[in-house]
Amino acid sequence: MHIVLVILAYLVGSIPFGLLIGKMQGIDIRKYGSGNIGTSNVARTLGKKAAIQTLFGDGLKGLLMVLLARAVLDDERWIVAAALAAIIGHNWSIYLKFKGGKGVTTTYGAYLGLAWLPALATIAVWLAITKATNKASIAALTSSLCAPIFALLFGVSTPILVFSVLGLLMIYLRHIENIKRLLAGKENTLSRTKDVEREE
Template identity: 45%
Template structure:
């Protein structure tokens, strides 16, 4: 393994470990609550919002988002290539979804993916965010907005940012987000999914 390869591997490992930090679980425990046993059982911002409160839900959203944006911006600052940075973003995302601290379980990845793409392709995020907001205003389902935003992101990135590696990484992240929402999709089809209440 060359020095450059080992250096890149260290970045991947560090991004994964940062992504693995279970922000929602830690914040919930500060309030004496294990969110894995509350509400949907998910450690993400929506479940924290519903079970612990608005403040903690927002804190979880910000914390999970920072896990995605920080390693990407740092890697860019240190002069890594665009392709390397895209893989580092994927590593941070995978850390959240498959956390080593939670026996390779984790959240659904929406907020961490948001952080990754705010750094990698902000214009594509704007497109997905507009879609998310429109769907939320119409039907009030966070899961529906998240799934549709994940589905549109690869196309938005391909058109607005370009690059095969970034498009591939975006496709993989979007696919994982959708797969992590399969139970929500089943509830949406059955009409039993919980609507978001501000």
């Protein structure tokens, strides 16, 4: 049951909501902007409504898989394994030839299911920095650094602390190109680009 649930978490985490939402509007999100399937590129390409839909889809798949794991498993280490599997699925989706998003929303959704107080604090930092800078990468990189700090402050268990650290590392791994653009002063904002052409 433990391994089956981890595999299920990976498969659910692999669902590319940004791509699916774009397809419903006649857009392959991978062909526009950064080419990423996550909320930020959806916001720049398709606007706020599609971005919110993507945000909820990507966040809920992390949260719901943790809640399911909590309901059927009694070992917190395996619950954390399911949470990490959902994030890995998002980042390296089996449905997209092991390509995917950057994992921020799915990570924070899973974190909410594991430890809601430090997760809410982390998400608050994420939202505040997004609003202040209009750059999703700065918000992701800064808030993910806060996640283990909040985990320690709120006294979470060792498996959840490990989750916060591994989540941080995966976020930084997926943001290497963003870090390079930030250092070069060329990072994109969340402002919507010009309208894109729909597919026939």
